[in-house]
Each structure stands twice: as C-alpha cells, then as structure tokens.
Amino acid sequence: MSATLYYFDGRGKAEIARLTMAAANIPFNHETIREKKQFETMKSEGKLLFGQLPMVEFEGHQLVQSSSIARFFANRANLLGSNEEEKLKIDILFEGSRDFNSAFMSYGFVGFTEVLDKAKATAMPKYLPIFNSMLSKNGSNGYLVGSKISLADIGLLEVVLTIEELLGQDELKPYAEVQNFLTTMKSNELIHKYLNSKLRPRKNDEKYVAEVKSVLY
Known part of the structure; x- marks a missing residue:
C-alpha cells in the first residue's frame, strides 16, 4: 500500500519522511x-493534530x-537496530542529526547566505567531527551503527546532502x-532511486519561500 505525503513544494520538514519512506521501500505520492x-x-x-505539516x-x-x-x-523496515544497545545509539544519533539539520532549515526564510554563514561557523564545526568520529568507531562499513543502514544514517544523510549541494564537497x-558515508548511502539502490526521482523537490x-509564507500567514 502506498502512502500520501501532504506538504509544500519543497523539502523542508518533510524530507526526512521522504528519505525514510524511500529507504524503507514504501511507495508514496505527494499532494x-x-x-x-x-x-x-x-x-x-x-487531519493535522498540531495544525502543522507534513502529514x-x-x-x-x-x-x-x-x-x-x-x-x-523505519520501524516497519527494521531500521531502528537489532538490539537494545543499537536502538539506543541509533535514537541518540538520529536526534543529533535533527539538531544538526535545524541549522539549515531556515535557508531562504531568514536569508540564503546568512544561514549558510552561520551554519559554517557554528553547526558544522560542532557536529561534523562528532559524526566523523562515530563512523570511524563503527568501522569501515560506512554506517553509524551496526553493519547496515539505520534511521541514524538517514538523518545524517539529509544534512550531508544539504552541505554538499549548498556549500560544495570541499566542506x-x-x-x-563522512565522505565515505556519503558514497555508501548514495550507492544504496533505494536511496539512489529517490534522489534521482521527481519525488525529490528542489x-x-x-x-518556494513566498509560496510557504502565503499558505501559513
């Protein structure tokens, strides 16, 4: 059965849902x-419990x-870990990726270069070394926890893709x-299919900023 995602015509807060559905092999369409x-x-x-999108x-x-x-x-596709220790690590790292990702969420809404300059000065020097270290500690398989893709990886992927697109690979x-991780994730068949599909917004x-503001305000 396919899912229907309701959101604006952009990535925003819905992109983590899209990436996870893709990795979980859940077909979806976009309203x-x-x-x-x-x-x-x-x-x-x-339909919106807290009056917010996505739904x-x-x-x-x-x-x-x-x-x-x-x-x-992620739970439906067994992407939350195979034991209690893995589940805890995945949840912690996923939440960390959400904090990291928040540095880029206002891109365009409070300026374009301003958001990137702040992220380069604060979030990236804080979070990239941490995730790089966690990847190193987990070995050379390109994942954050265990030996296969998890929700933690999907969360980090969203941020790293943003950095690559908006700031360039040199960062x-x-x-x-982290570079090895990005290569590993992009080579995942389901992720690759989504990233190269029309389902992924610009x-x-x-x-986009004007359209979102016209709906919300």
Whole structure:
C-alpha cells in the first residue's frame, strides 16, 4: 500500500519522511499544498493534530510530526537496530542529526547566505567531527551503527546532502569518514532511486519561500 505525503513544494520538514519512506521501500505520492484554503481545510477536518505539516496518510493513519513519521516507517523496515544497545545509539544519533539539520532549515526564510554563514561557523564545526568520529568507531562499513543502514544514517544523510549541494564537497574534505558515508548511502539502490526521482523537490528558492509564507500567514 502506498502512502500520501501532504506538504509544500519543497523539502523542508518533510524530507526526512521522504528519505525514510524511500529507504524503507514504501511507495508514496505527494499532494502539494499551495493555497491557504487547502491548509485550513485540512486543519478544520482534524487531519493535522498540531495544525502543522507534513502529514502522511498510510493504512488509515494520519501521521504527523516529522521525526515520528520517520520512526514509524523505519520501524516497519527494521531500521531502528537489532538490539537494545543499537536502538539506543541509533535514537541518540538520529536526534543529533535533527539538531544538526535545524541549522539549515531556515535557508531562504531568514536569508540564503546568512544561514549558510552561520551554519559554517557554528553547526558544522560542532557536529561534523562528532559524526566523523562515530563512523570511524563503527568501522569501515560506512554506517553509524551496526553493519547496515539505520534511521541514524538517514538523518545524517539529509544534512550531508544539504552541505554538499549548498556549500560544495570541499566542506567535507576534512572528514574522510563522512565522505565515505556519503558514497555508501548514495550507492544504496533505494536511496539512489529517490534522489534521482521527481519525488525529490528542489532546494529552497525565493518562489518556494513566498509560496510557504502565503499558505501559513
């Protein structure tokens, strides 16, 4: 059964859900919210528990909250670890990736270069060494925990792809394990298919920012 994702015409807070559904081999389609009326109707119908997007409809569920959506699909595909120790590590690292990712979420909404300059000065020097170290400690298999892809990897992938696209691969050169990780993740058949599909929205631009603001405000 396929899922339906409701979100704006961009990556935003829905991208972690898209990446996780892709890695979990869950087919999905995208219902784009472009008008305030669409958003208000969903709220009035009680489909958005906290009045926020994204929302995913799947097997009778109306799933909200980005991380919860990701965990739901990761659990279905056994991407949360094979024992209690792995589960704990994966959850901690996934949450760390969410903190890291937050440095880029306002890209375009509070400026373009301003957001990147701040991320380069604060978030990247803090988080990249940590994730590089964790990858190194786990061995040379290119994953953060265990010997296969997990939700922690999907969370980190989202941020590293953003860095690569918005700032260039040179920013990753000091972090050999992160570079190896990116290669490993991109070679995953399901991830590769999604990243090269029409289901993946474009990066934030002025048109997207204006469209989101017109729906929310």
